[in-house]
Amino acid sequence: MKRTFSVLVENQPGVLTRVAGLFGRRGFNIQSLAVGVTQDPSLSRMTIVVDGDDRVLEQVQKQLNKLVNVIKVSVLEAPEAIGRELALVRVHAPPAQRTAIMQVVDIFRAKIVDVARRSLVVEITGDEDKVSAMVDLLREFGIMEVVRTGKIAMARGSKESRGGMWHGQSTIRSGRRPRALARLAGGGTGVWEPGECAGAELEG
Amino acid sequence: MIGAEVLWNSLLQHGVEVIFGYPGGAVIPVYDVLPSSLRHVLVRHEQAAAMAADGYARATGRLGACIATSGPGALNLLCGLTNAFLDSAPVLAITGQVPTGQLGRDAFQETDIFGATMPLTKHNYLVNRVEDLPRILNEAVYLAQAGRKGPVLVDLPRDVAEAEVPPRVDASPRLPGYKPRRDGHPAQVARAAEALASARKPLLLVGGGVKWAEAAPLAVRLAEKAGLPVASTLMGLGTVPADHPLFLGMIGMHGTVAANRAVQECDVLLALGVRFSDRVTGKREAFATGAQIIHVDVDPAELGKNVPAHIPIVGDVGRVLEGLIPLVPERRRQEWLDEVDSFRSPAGQDGVGASAVRALARVTGDLARRGDLILVTDVGQHQMWVAQHYPFYHPRTLLTSGGLGAMGYGLPAAVGAQIGCPGKRVVLVTGDGSLQINLQELATVRQEDLPIKIVLLDNGSLGMVRQWQEMFFDGNLVAVSLGGPDWVKLAEAYGIKAWRCSDPGELEDGLATLMAEPGPGLLHCRVPAEEKVLPMVPAGEPLARIIVSW
Structure with missing residues (x-):
């Protein structure tokens, strides 16, 4: 099952590495990842599409939230997104x-x-x-x-x-x-x- | 004021009294302004600095601090920091770094410590501008100790340490993404209370999180009020006094038959501050299959990670218990307690290793009961003998490497514990394999004049590996035989008194002599290499597959 996470992060050096490292280390399967700065230049938005079962997807969200530089993790799926x-x-x-x-x-x-x-x-x-x-x-x-x-x-x-x-x-x-x-x-x-x-x- | 002075001032302001470290090129400017009001303990290997800071933190509950130079110095910290990470010990690590202008040029003693420690720390920083340093230090100290505690590393380039800090900089932490939840959700707490009230066979499982939340008395009160038998993980030992009638002992791979049986029989499992590691659960799919699991942890990511959490509660264990205890009806549950008591098995035939631990318990029993003794272990058979046979009555009286299982932890952790708790007796039980991994710290023990007592259980081999090879690899013994040094001579070479105990009948006398020594001492005990740690659940097997004799 694929799920799209929208991840608001502090726009700081190393944040992408932290997120990518987390996926690698925990064996989460990343389908795509897009990053860009938001309307607030101190924040970036990552859109991450992940493939996995319910337990994995829940862990993805929790582990992302655990990163100190991650401010908010939301799930964005059609038709609401x-x-x-x-x-x-x-x-x-x-x-x-x-x-x-x-x-x-x-x-x-x-x-x-x-x-x-x-x-x-x-x-x-x-x-x-x-x-x-x-x-x-x-x-x-x-x-x-x-x-x-x-x-x-x-x-x-x-x-x-x-x-x-x-x-x-x-x-x-x-x-x-x-x-x-x-x-x-x-x-x-x-x-x-x-x-x-x-x-x-x-x-x- | 330069960056290095800001560093020391900040640590002092945050109540840091001791730092364990080892200097080198990139941190000479930092050491140059080391204030005399901060005690620096010179270790003999940076790994020991991190492990001593960890031992200090576990023994005192306060922040442990360590410092190393760039490159090799910083790299040597990693095993110790990871150890603190897996067991959630609050440690602040400062590392020197090459000047910012040389970063990325493979300069002398340059390594990417920021990148290397990302997965091994709770959080880390590379300080690029001196004006960020006051804020970063405030954040680092806070993060190490807030929520689920853990190691935080600050990598400090030499030019930043030497740069003048502007007079007015904003030092207030900016952590928009970090808001640990302290109070459990009231509705979830109420659900937990209902589940416990309607349970026929509830069981309490306590882990290291109870100690870090300073919630051991609350856990005992809940168990007594609700009539819950209690099992403990390795990290939870000491939460409930070993002689408490509700206490069943340790759970898991080398847990007691009673604790392992109770967890398989229970219908509600209340787990406090545990992470359900594989050493605790055995085969996950077969763990507590009949139980509704109430899982309380300050780290939301632990809930549902390894086993299902039917009633997950995110929050500080102490706060959650304060809310839960009034809601839980008073119960005796005589039938269930009788059943659990019937699981208790008489202690089997002890070998020399287990006997030595029991003898130590007899010699030091009063100290332990009063909470005046801190027992530190290394990793291996002796560690499990201690967990099984030494009675712990208070939190923070057992320091041991749980999650990482890092041999070599014991001696530096004992150094940290003794420095943090000068009024307590610190005893290290170790093995001949483990002790040789950070053996050089005997010099630190002597130099700092620390009255640490070392009980060396020497079986001339890597006992736990040997045990697995005997039990699961057809007795194919490979690379486990250690031709040890003359331990008495070795200790004496470091200026540490030492005694040899070759006859198991002399163990108790030997231990009494050791404990009576005012300074540091080592008792060398021979243990037959064939001895096993039992009971044992083979890795990956259900807890029900417990082996009690071999």
Whole structure:
């Protein structure tokens, strides 16, 4: 069983090592881990996806809480939370295939962010299933490289995240218009720097 | 004022009176301003500094402190710090480090102690800026002693120690993520009281957490009020007086038949400050299968970690007991107590090792009863003979390495205990294997003139390993034979009086002579190598598979 933990930590040297070391030493199985600073520069947010049974997942939460630099551990799962991943896919794209690739990109509301003579780089944002589905479809054109961020997640509409929203406003990168319907399944939210994840809920 | 002076001032302000240490290049500036009001005990190996600080902490209940230089000095601390970590002893370790400008350049005596001790300490710090030092020291001292206690390490680069501290810095702790819970949840405490009230065969299991919470009298009061027979882990020995009619002895691998049987028979198990280690539970899946388990611990992560906690209670054991005792009805439970009494088996045939411990109990019985004797052990057969045969009446009178099982703990821990409790008699029971692991500390004993009494049970071998090889490896004895030194001559070379006892019939006289010696002394007792520690539950087996004779 997979569970997504959202871990608020002090933004200090060694904190990532502590968390990673904890997972290694206790044999917890980490699926993905994403880290970025929050609206408060003294705090970072880790989104950790862990695979394990109930006992293991309970221990993960308790052991994380035990770390002095960990401030809060919450569990974020759909439908109460939004989870997003970003992937960059370099796909083999001779001129004859470009239209077909662009159609797939369009359907997934992904973007082409780099064009070369024989290849394209596609950027996609969405939940894990959506990203995987798109990568699968692009596979038939010939994928040269895939880079995925790992999941970040945020609770929907709760008091806590609204608080974060107002702080987060000033950190949203200007010049990129947020999509209003980002919360709809599979909707892209555009590109956010990891540090801007606090603002993502605002866009939703 | 420079960083090093801030360090010492902070320790003094926090009530630290003694620090165990060993100087070296990176900490010379720190030693340079060592105040005369702080006693520094020069050990002969940094591992002993950490273990002495641990022994000091266990004996006194106060913070133990140690200091080492960078690189090899700091690395030598690790076994001692891990030992404190596993048994939850409050220890503050200060390590020197190369100057910040040389960090990461593989400088002379540079090691990543911050990284290396992350999994071995409760928390640790690398001080990058001198203005952070006052706050870090306040946090470190607090963290070592708050909630579940443990070792905290502060790594101090040389330039930070030498830097001038700005006149006004904020030294108040900033620990937004650390809020240990002290009071148990009232609803959970009420549930525990109900479970105990409706239980037919309840059992109390006490661990080291009771001692650290200073809650031993409360545990006894609860047992007496609710009619609970009591079993103890190794770390819990002394919580309930050994001669208390409700006391069944130690549980687990080398526990008593009665304690191990009672835990398998009970229908409610109230566990206080224990972590259900594999040495306690045997095969986890077969442990106390008929029992509803009420688990009280200050560390939430212990609840449900090794065995299910049907009624988990997070909180300080003392606070929880204060809430629980008034809610629990008074009971006699004669039937259950009779049943438990029937589990008690007459003591089997003692070998020389067990006899020596019993003889020591006779010679030192009055001291022990008064709480004036601290018994320290090393690790191995002698340790288990002590746990089985020496009666402990008070908390903090047995110091032993439980979780880590670190041979070599005994002598430095005895040093720490004797320095922390100068008015008490400190007796070390050790083996010829263990004593040689930190043997060099005999020099510290002499230099500090500590009247520690050493009872050496010498079987010329690594007895516990040998026992396993005999019992579980078809008697294939490999690498267990120790050709020992002449122990009497050796002790005398360090200026420590020593006696030899070759005849088991002379044990009691020998021990009386040893105890009468005003200074440090060593009694060398020969023990046949074939002797076993029994009873024994083989590792990984259910407690019911207890072996009582071999």
